[in-house]
Amino acid sequence: MDLDVVELSRLQFAMTAMYHFLFVPLTLGLSILVAIMETVYVMTSRPIWRQMTKFWGTLFGINFVLGVATGITMEFQFGMNWSYYSHYVGDIFGAPLAVEGLMAFFLEATFVGLFFFGWDKLSRRGHLTVTWLVALGSNFSALWILIANGWMQNPVGSVFNPMSMRMEMTSFYDVVFNEVAQAKFVHTVSAGYVTAAVFVLGVSAWYLLKNRHVELARRSIAVAASFGLASALSVVVLGDESGYSVTHSQKMKLAAIEAMWETEPAPAAFTAFGFPDQEARETHYAIHIPYAMGLIGTRSLTHEIPGIKELVEDAETRIRSGLIAYEALMQIRSEREAAPEAVKARFEDHGADLGFALLLKRYVDDPLQATDEEISLAANDTVPTVWPLFWAFRIMVALGFGFIAVMAYFFYVASFRNMTFPRPALMLAVIMIPAPWIAAELGWFVAEFGRQPWTVDGVLPTALSVSHLSITQVALTLAGFVALYSTLFLIEMGLMIKYIRKGPYLDMPISGNRPDAPTSEPTPGRTSGLQPAE
Amino acid sequence: MILHELIDFETLRVIWWLLLGVLLIGFALTDGFDMGVGALLPFVAKTDLERRVAINTIGPVWEGNQVWFILGGGAIFAAWPPLYAVSFSGFYLAMFLILAALILRPVGFKYRSKRDSARWRQGWDWALFVGGAVPALVFGVAVGNVLQGVPFRLTEDLMPLYEGSFFGLLNPFALLTGLTSLAMLVMHGGAWLSLKADGAVAARARIYGSYGAAGSIAGFVLAGLWLAIGLDGYALAGPNVTDGPSNPLLSEVMHGGSWLAAYADRPWIAIAPVLGLAGAALTYLGLKAGREVSTLLASKLAIFGMISTVGLTMFPFILPSTIDPRSSLTVWDSSSSHLTLFVMLVATVIFMPLILAYTAWVYKVLWGKVTEDSVKNNEETVY
Structure with a gap:
């Protein structure tokens, strides 16, 4: 078995998957935020909410398209680079991917065109329905992808068939209602909601700092902070649920994340800080919090967690x-x-x-x-490298608590302090924009790196899963993906910044009472300091 | 779970072979005109405004169309895992080319008109051309190689080993099928543009579309003749077990004879090439006469007939092997398990009608021509 092809294939998968996941969380959350804004517009008929829907919708579109484009790679590279994996577990793993296409991706992709092009062709309620269907579709997408991924972590509902030399499904129900998959789904979509909330909050804060588009920014902050607070709370609580389910399905991953070398008498202590040493199998300068690990991992004081x-x-x-x-x-x-x-x-x-x-x-x-x-x-x-897991997990959790604090603060000021945000708070919100992406990528890192040396936990080793390819072939495509993806990333960032600077555009008089006024003469909103009077 | 035994394994395999065809044809019918428009872009649209007209005819629908491709991949993975494993790893660099082209395309639609710079837009026009023409060609090349057989073998553990090279894929027969596929999608793109665009764009699209129709007829007939005289087929040798475990090594396969023997065994399948040729001829005439809706339908008929021809000619083979015929993948030995095929069928029966219904509704809402005025008047929303 050629380890170099294995390592290169892993690198390519990690690169393409993590790149794809730069766009997915924002799609998950922003689709819902935009749908909420449009709902307010349809209920109140206030044009500012229509303007908000269209503005955030434009940014949603710039992001969405790269999610779609990079998702193509995800659907095909199992066969390209992981052909033995594809043969070995395709009977189970392929099904949720196909159902994702049937149930979710078709819905989202078919209606997203109408979201952009259908404003004049549909009634207000009709368009709102389209927007919600896009949001629903993207969230269903996440469900089926995480069912597939959950099966790799906890391969239930399947058995090896010696006649066809592969794993075959014994219960679709077990695969779908896999506890790991369900815990991952709610944790991941919440992470997407937090990402979008932080994004909307940060961009709006920047407008307030520049004293531009104040009405749009204030309303956006109100929506983002309340949505973001609920999501940040749930991402942490549901992340804990995810940890609880790992306790019985992936004991090694849990032990590695916690750098728990020895089995400790219950309830185990939680290592808040330290330097794990793989060679010596101990953690230097460790700071322990008594009982905490036992409580988080087993929700009891008596169950042991193996080291x-x-x-x-x-x-x-x-x-x-x-x-x-x-x-x-x-x-x-x-x-x-x-x-x-x-x-x-x-x-x-x-x-x-x-x-x-x-x-x-x-x-x-x-x-x-x-x-x-x-x-x-x-x-x-079977022991994954401990220190990256140990640290990635702790940074992710710290960021999670940080989101709760920031969202709670903005929610408080928005609700009870008449939206008078101090400048340092606004600056913090701008600086924080990349943080949820860092947390989300670290989360995937912990989930996937922590599963090593397996592609399917306990069933199929990673080293055996790869295709029979030459190093040159994999190196060529890896270089190709890096070049293509880097270019697209720069282009996407450039457009995002351009459209954020440009701000919302007006397609109708903001102050009038004619929500369905003709849209033939769009006024470009290039003028800065555009502050519609309500 | 006993429920899945309601439908026997053999029937499920045939159903999934049909559904594989449905998905590939669905992909060619919808994403096919996107690719055709991309390949035609430099020829039918000369000015920036004309290019925007052409692009906006597919602007609102390309995302949905692209899902046929994704779903095709997902369904092959779920229903025919060995096919997914062998073909995508075997055609590794060709697949990368397709992916890169198909990644550039959506981004091109969305980003092209977001900046005013002429260089920026020209760059994306190239991306759209490549994103349309390259996959259209490569898919056809792949079909040509599948008909000839592919140099792979399976180990006893069913690990696929591919022994060909990228340039080996570009043999004369495969290039012929590649050009035929490109011509077919150019025809389809031309028929689409003649319906959805107007003015100079539609007029040029009719001309180039008719070239595509003529080319696809010529290529299809030539490929048929080639199959008749210059190319060996494959046949099952030995007992035909249709409901056994999915292990290609359990069956015996013989390389030799002609693919066209299928037409002696099952004469009714001749209807597929007849429909394909008739559809292409009707498209040619329709484009010349300036008919719109009926021409697009004729073009769809042509694609349906031509793709079905390949599948029906090869049945029950899906991917024959040149170097180890025993490893060849057939309908009877390379599917998913009985249960998985059943579960996937239930999901398809529930969701496919819904998909078709809402897709039809979206096309209805978007009915009507894209004109230069409609692009100018909706500067902020169109591509």
Whole structure:
């Protein structure tokens, strides 16, 4: 097995997925914020809300298109770079991806065109319905993608079929209602809502600092702060739910995030700070908060959480059990239906550990020839590199609490202090714009890097999942994606900034009482300091 | 769950083979005119305003159209995992070309008119041309290679190993099918523009569209003759198990004979090439006569007939292997499991009618021509 192709393929997947996820969270949240603004417009008939809908809708569009464009890569690169993965788990993993297309992406993409082009062609209620369908579609999209990803973390509802040499689905219900998938879905969409709220808040704060588009900015802040506060609270609470579900599905990931080397007596302490040392298997300068880990992870004072050392021993046991399954599988593979019942029964008993035997393929072509030393090396491989997980997780959580604080403050001032925001607070809101993206990318990093060395936890090792490609091929496409994506990123940022500077445009008199006035003479809103009187 | 046994495995496999066709044809019918318009852009639209007219005929619908491509990928993954694994990793660099082109295209639609600079707009016009012409060509090249068979083998663990090269894909027969596919989508784009645009753009689109129609007829006939005399087909050798486990290595395949033997076994399938040719001929005549709605329908008929021809000729083969015929993927040995096919069918039966209904509604709302005036008067909302 060529590790260089594996590493390059991983790098390409990480790069394209994280790049895609620069656009997704803003789409998730902004679609809903825009729909809320348009709802207020339809209910009150105040043109300022229509202007807000169109302005934030324009920024939504600039972002949306790159989400769509980079999503194309996501749908196809499993087959391109991860062909053994695609064969091995396509029977289960492909289904949610296809349902995502059928149920969600079609909805979102078909109506988004009408959102931009349908203002004059639809009634107000008709257009509002279209906007909500776009928001609904993007959120459903996230649901099915996270069901697919949740299965990689916690592969339920499936079994290995020796006749077709792959995992096959046994229960679609279990795959859809996988607790990990559900916890991830609510956590991820909340993160998207926070991203959009911070974005709207930051851009509006910038307008207030410049004393431009004040009416639009103040109303936008009111919407963003209340929506953002609720979302920031839920992203933290639901993130905790996500952590709770990891406790029983991915013990190694949890132990690595917490740098918990030893199994501690319940309830375990939480390591708030420290420097994890993989070699020595200990954490230097650790600051512990007693009981906290046990409470978060198990919601009890009596359940133990296993540490890394114990989990490595478990892995070694499972590798040896997996080898029994592997030997039986080889016999079933060559004799097919004629294989003795005893061999089939042995595979049934040990089949759940087959994936652990496949970890040995990194060291030997035939796992049955592995030495004790190689088995212990493979068991050690089940520990992901601890320090990046430890830190990424802590920064993400700290940012999460930061969002709650900032949103609560702006909500308070907007509701009870007559919107008189001090300048430093506005500046903070502008500076904070990139923060939710950092938190979201770190979140994905923790989820995916923490699953290593597996693509599907306990089932299929990453090193075995890749396509049979040459280094040159993968290096070429990696370079191609980097060049293409970097260019598009610069272009997108340039357009975002241009349209934010330009501000909203007027397609009707803001002060009049004619919400459905003709739109034939649009007035470009280039003039700064545009402050419509209400 | 016993429910899925209501429909037997063999029937489900045939249904999913049909649905694979439906998705590919759906993609060619909708995204096909986007690609055609992209490929035609430099030829039918000379001024900036004309280009904006052409672009805005697809501006509101390209996002939905593109989903046919995404869903096609997702459905192949879900229903035909070995096909997804073998073809996309085998055609690796060609797939990258398609992805890069298809990424540039949506961005081009959306961003082109967001700045006034002439260089900026010219750059995006190129991106739109590449984003239309390259995939149209490469999809056809892929079809040509599938008909010839692809140099891959499966290990005993069913790991696909591909032994061809990127330039090996560009052989004469595949280039012919590639050009045929490009001509077909140029015809479709021409028929679309003649309906949705007006003035000089529509007039030029009728001319180039008719070239496309003539070219696709010529290419299709030539490819057929080539199949008759110059290209070996594949056939199942040995017992035909239609409801066994999805493991291509369990069946025997023979390379030789002619693909066209299918027309002796199942004479009714001749209707597909007949519809394809008739549709293209009607499109040619319609474009010359300046008919609009009926011409677009004729163009759709042509695409339907031509793509169906490939599928029906090859049945039950999906992806034959040149170097190890036993590894060839067929309808009977490369599907998902019985349960997954059933679940996916239920999802399709629920959502596909909904998709068709709301897509039709959106096209109805957007009915009418895009004109130079309509672009000028909606400066802030159009592309």
